[in-house]
Amino acid sequence: MAICRTLELRARQQSDYRDQNPKPGWAGISGWDLFGIAGREKLAHDFDNLAKAGPLLIRSPLTNFDSRSLRPALFLDRDGTVNVEVHYLSQPEQLELLPTVAKTISAVNALGIAVVIVTNQAGIARGYFPEHRLLAIHERLQRMLSEQNARIDRIYFCPHHPTAGQGPYKAVCECRKPLSGMLRQAASELGIDLNRSLMVGDRESDLQAGAGAGCQTALVTTGYGLETSVALDRNSLSLIGVYPTVGEAVAAWLNPASNQVASP
Ligand SMILES: [Mg+2]
Numbered sequence: 001m002a003i004c005r006t007l008e009l010r011a012r013q014q015s016d017y018r019d020q021n022p023k024p025g026w027a028g029i030s031g032w033d034l035f036g037i038a039g040r041e042k043l044a045h046d047f048d049n050l051a052k053a054g055p056l057l058i059r060s061p062l063t064n065f066d067s068r069s070l071r072p073a074l075f076l077d078r079d080g081t082v083n084v085e086v087h088y089l090s091q092p093e094q095l096e097l098l099p100t101v102a103k104t105i106s107a108v109n110a111l112g113i114a115v116v117i118v119t120n121q122a123g124i125a126r127g128y129f130p131e132h133r134l135l136a137i138h139e140r141l142q143r144m145l146s147e148q149n150a151r152i153d154r155i156y157f158c159p160h161h162p163t164a165g166q167g168p169y170k171a172v173c174e175c176r177k178p179l180s181g182m183l184r185q186a187a188s189e190l191g192i193d194l195n196r197s198l199m200v201g202d203r204e205s206d207l208q209a210g211a212g213a214g215c216q217t218a219l220v221t222t223g224y225g226l227e228t229s230v231a232l233d234r235n236s237l238s239l240i241g242v243y244p245t246v247g248e249a250v251a252a253w254l255n256p257a258s259n260q261v262a263s264p
């Protein structure tokens with residue numbers, strides 16, 4: 001599967017850069033453990049250092065987990081779920097976080113639950129923007145979140161489209177939602193227990209990808225969520241409910257006893 005190879009390459013390049021260019025801010029920080037070792041107060045400072053040095057390190061905090069005990073993840077769709085839906089968002093400047101999302105992610109980070117974005121980006125296949133632009137968009141996203149003490153542990157994207165575009169991006173793949181390839185890859189790479197995880201999104205394809213991977217799912221009414229909710233089969237898709245925000249979906253997930261399904 002052609003998933004996330006650019007992010008992997010980028011993370012590796014950055015690691016090499018760091019090894020070859022040691023700086024005071026990185027003293028004592030090894031491998032991918034930057035955030036885990038640095039701790040919360042140092043996080044913003046380290047982000048600053050990384051931002052000055054080059055691209056933000058996207059991969060990092062999950063290397064301390066015990067591989068014998070898998071942990072749950074909060075899977076998030078990107079557009080319309082984390083940030084305001086813009087038709088084929090193609091510039092970092094177009095990013096606008098939805099209200100309370102950063103606060104929610106920060107709280108989930110503190111619980112030791114992995115936070116993973118899985119996003120279809122067929123705009124790449126269609127030639128609307130190149131892959132390096134997407135990386136710049138995700139750097140800004142991480143930076144905006146870091147300002148509120150929140151982080152995404154890893155971002156997976158599908159650049160493909162089955163019929164549009166040219167070259168290697170025009171492909172029938174396993175990563176494009178509603179298929180579950182990105183979630184399954186995250187599970188194997190990050191040690192995630194899919195059956196204890198939640199997928200939140202604003203389209204039915206998000207929920208299908210989550211349910212297909214064995215996760216519970218929640219629909220948010222941001223983005224395309226309201227129109228999605230109208231035609232949604234609430235008895236399938238392992239749906240825990242429909243919520244106005246990611247925060248309310250996560251609260252219901254973590255505390256099922258207080259689960260209330262919001263009416264859109
Ligand atoms: Mg969406």
Ligand SMILES: [Zn+2]
Nearest residue numbers: 158160173175
């Ligand atoms: Zn794909």
